[in-house]
Amino acid sequence: MAEIHYSQSTAQALKGKVVVMTGGSQGIGGATVALLHSLGSHVYFGDWDDTKGRKVEQDLSSATSSGGSVYFQKLDVRDYNAQVALFDEAYNRHGKVDVAISCAAIGEPGGWFEPEDLNLESVRRTDTEGEKEPVPVKDHIDINLTSVVAFCRIALAYMKSNKPDAQPNGDFSKSIVLVSSIAGITEAPGLFAYSPAKHGVIGLMRALRPWAPLKYGVRANAICPWATDTQILGGVRKKWVEEKMPLNTPEDVARFIVQCAVDKALNGTAVFVSGGRGFDTEEGINRTLPQWMGEQNSVEFLRGQEVLGLAVLSHTWHDGEATFQDFTSPDRAATCRLPGFRKIQVACELALRDDVRYAWVDTCCIDKTSSAEPTEAIQGYIV
Template sequence: MAEILFSSDIANNVKGKVVVMTGGAQGIGAATVSLLYERGAHVYFGDLDDAKGHQMVSHVQSGIPHSSGSVHFQKLDVRNYNQQLQLFKTAYEERGHVDIAISCAAVVEPTGWFGPDQLTLDAVETEPQPLKSAIDINLTSVVLFCRLAIAFMKADKDQTKSNDSSKSIVLISSIAGIVEAAGLFAYSASKHGIIGLMRSLRALASAKYNIRINAVCPWATDTQMIDNVRSIWDEHHLPLNAPKDVAQFITQLATDKSLSGKSVLVAGGRGFDTEEGIDRTMSEWFGPLTEEFWRGQKAFGTSVQYYLINMSPTFLVAGATGNTGRGVVTTLSELLKDNKTFSDYKILALTRSSSGAAAQKLARLPNVEVIEQNWVEITAEWLRERHVVRAFIASHNEPHHFAEESTFHLNALHAGVEYVVRISTTAANVRPDCPAYYPRTHWAIETLLSSHEFEKLKWTSLQPNVFTQFWLGPAASLIKTFRETGKQEPLRLMASEDAAVGPIDSNEVGVFAAHLLATEDINRHNEAKYVLNGPEDITGRQIVDLVEECIGTKVEDVIFKDMSFIDHAAAQTQHSKNVILSIKHAPETAWEGKCGVDTSSKEFLEIAPPKTTPAQMLETLVGDN
């Protein structure tokens, strides 16, 4: 199971949010009301205990006097649909929107219903109302609560938030919803039902309404519900949650946009995602029937697959605001406009920060939804839920690159993704004996994808020899510094003085990737490794000439084949210094003349020929156009 850590910074995102909650007068619910109010939320909660509900309002208002939030209470029996409806109406009419809904009301049934004296023929003549009531409170009311929550969330009067995945539902289950709880028949059944409800809703709520839904499953918590077993708990020194511990994870799930469809077990104040473990090990406990299961789900229109076949297929762009990602998203959005085959497809643009200028610009493009998500955390279930059929990925070149990208491809394979376009590196370096470590990683990834086990996942590797922005960056920096100060620092170029290299604009790599993703016949590109260069070669000496033309004087000091920045990186790394220092060997193939424009693949030149010359890129980098 993956541990989920509470983040105070993320929890602060609840400020200004409108929260509707049932069961907030005591225990976990009361701790949650306090935490939400403390962090500036507007909390509307209901509870059957009228006296404790009003006491709770007074308690938080007097105990947290400087909160920017508010708290409202009304007496509520969750079995009464109209009372639940009125709670949502009050919040919506006063605030114009509902952002978060938390279902916390629950009871434990009296014991003995399956004891010998209750299983006589005379005893079973009478319907066991306490059992029925426990199910109604713990499960039936929660189903209705979720229906109301989604309706009021999607009715947000501020329609600019339609693509904001900050709206969420949090359901409170229990450890008794994960494992057996002997003697708690109605309670355990209902808490298992909460997990089933979350699983049944997570794809629908996310795909159709952009609402996240999660469940919290507390183990024993220091509330009145464990009074009967507290002495046993203490005697055996078992881990015990404080109500605030559980409240923190409720708030985390309510505010963390990266968490969706999770069941978080909270034990001893720590939280663990049980769904991740189930998803990761499914092929082990389902065995060879795993793929058949998903085909069956799709064929019969059940579970997650029902919503997948009724929602738009998706192109996934990992690293959408990166150097190549922006070109992919922008071009793909344009290509889909007049493409009948992909007219109903949407583009999921992944970024680590959806609030940045680049992300906001992409979010305004047709058919694009920007999601704040680190691609290394994506699971097969995540891909299935969003009906991802084609994907673009530009990984990093850190030493753990292979582990993370290979995991992504394995999840794509298991999720039924049909095609992946990936960014590799300098073509002449992608070999098992390359002295630099990261090209060997790309070779290993391509070898893995070429294996029999991965034959159902089609793929293409793009091998740009060098990005213009990187190759010319020091030249642009010298020009800008000279224009500002009239002084020159040494011009440190990675290029050799006389070897011709065809550097390519990273955006144009993205343009080509988008064309591949939008190709109807992907078979012709399957297992292809396309070499990408710009339209013109340039040597180190020619870079110096461009700089001198821009500054109107001679460059005083030039250092060719400069790799000193790698020494700085090695000195600061937490990885092996030998591994990082091996990067110094990466440009050797360029210095040997193996990275010129004559190495470009003909398919690249036919589909999306590059246009940006080194001189044009230098002008862009220094701000002259």
Template sequence: MDLSYDPAHIQGKTILITGGAAGFGAAFGARWAAAGATVILGDINTSAGEKVTAQIREESQNQNVHFIKLDVTSWTSQVNFFRQAVELSPHGGIDTVVANAGINDAPEATAFEKPQVDYLNDPSPPAPSFKTLDVNLTGVMYTVHLALFFLPKNPDSSNCKPESPTSEPGRDRHILLLGSVASLHPLMTQTPYTVSKHAVLGLFRCLRISAPLNAGVRVNIVCPYYTDSQFMQAPVRALLAGTPLGKPEDVIEAATYLVADSRCSGRSLVTGPKLKLDASTGKLDVLRDDSGEQIQEGPIWECYLHDMEPADIFTQRMLGLVHVAIKARGWIGWAYDMAGALTWPIRQRWNRSSR
């Protein structure tokens, strides 16, 4: 899809990002600081947050980049985060809130599906851990609740106007949710994470209608497919060997488009591998040029969520994508990816030691 926008519309905005010390949060902050926004990063990891903030300041030559320690599972911490952000904002308000913080605790997921406690005989059996839900769901609900209070109070802002013929710069009222491919179809063995990301999608589906009416706030969501980043561990890479992965830059591009274009309201963008999607048939295919070289297109798709059928269609498309990609790349591509997955921990240690 065409993501035409004016990056100048990001300049001067104040943008809050939870989970901003690493991953997509840090990448969003770097991109938007370079465009002239005031960026306020929140994260529970103080040392990483301060380091990435200093790095973004240096690389962007933008001193309006700040870090505030934030525990998204703590209501008090979130309130303090928003209050301090308003004080740091050059215009005394907030334009965009990005609910990005999220985790996937694999041992927690395993323990949930394979109970080890003797619940019949243990005199005081412990409850299962739901840290993933605490961060990914309760934390997001806290963030969105506070955003719905602070955004309408943004000085010189007005109700969102999706019917505007052109995008407009200036003050904004925008919530950007970070979903996942797990928002649209289940990730087997990752039950808490899937539940949390399904819930974030449900939150979006409610707010995309009510938030513009009640608070003049536009709400959008980005749902990345499996993305080739430092957070994708070796077991997942091995599981996906032979299949294409999404690119972090496409997630950043999709999010930047939604932040920059004030007409975007109730939009749900899915990022994934660059394979051709036929909009008329919904079928995936591999295109080749005259010399036989593969042409890769379409890393960002619009996912319409009026009912559950489009989500089912999306799942079919993703399965089709996997089958097409494996057929196109063959066993050589699978072997290459598997070798990369098996050597990934060694390469990570090498990269850390060489810094």
């Protein structure tokens, strides 16, 4: 796995930037709000816990000024209109949104699959109105996944709509950061609501990563923390520490959220955070595609992506940056710049067809016919 490092100097680019965030009253979210504020960002965050959220807002607002600001709004992320209102608050005050971070989540509800409670009587139980018993985990999945899909849709609309009088961004690369979990990239026995939802967050990031940069100029990344010293760790903390297992602080995870938010080189990563260190798990998945899918299957899969019209792109080089042409557009001439992306991330070269070499990049085929830096185009990362 490729290790990712937090850069304090890179993070300084967040000074004056406008950040909208769900979650933020405590734990990882609270640490992220505090770090962003210390960097001079204008942070607009919503959380269900009104008391703790107001306290975060008051404490940071009265702290030594960093040039940033903090605004809190009580928020139920299941309420689409309430999410829009949070973005509206930031947009109306600053004329833009630069970074969107989805951090709101809740833990696993207990008992739904427990053998002592799962029987024919319990699954047939109806309420007083004659309807089937509601799925007890629905709210958890709505909070941990459905609301995140809505959040991303809303975020992209606001992030593409700068007001004319908004502060210029220069070469700052806008981004979405989604907080998933180790339970979103590995098996998690017994987490029947939490793990499917967090896997869904990774799927959402993968859907965004080839799409959002091309259509909106917005990067997308995910964070997958392992054991972190928050209230969710609960009763296992003591044994975890006794066994000397890696343990993140909320501040550790916050640093990687910020790095993904600010670093132009990062798009489509799923950063596994363990013991304060971060590793991109997607790099290994992409690099080993022919091994786990099979070489012939992987070639056919790429061809299928092309048949479906999914982002068949050619690239040229201009001013040290990659310019892409989307050959699936009706006029075959739609171009899009990816600011700061100077090389093409290629996991493996898979096919040679019609004298054109294709390489797998997330969900894109890249036509490597450009004579400029062909070796780097085959072997490099997006940096």
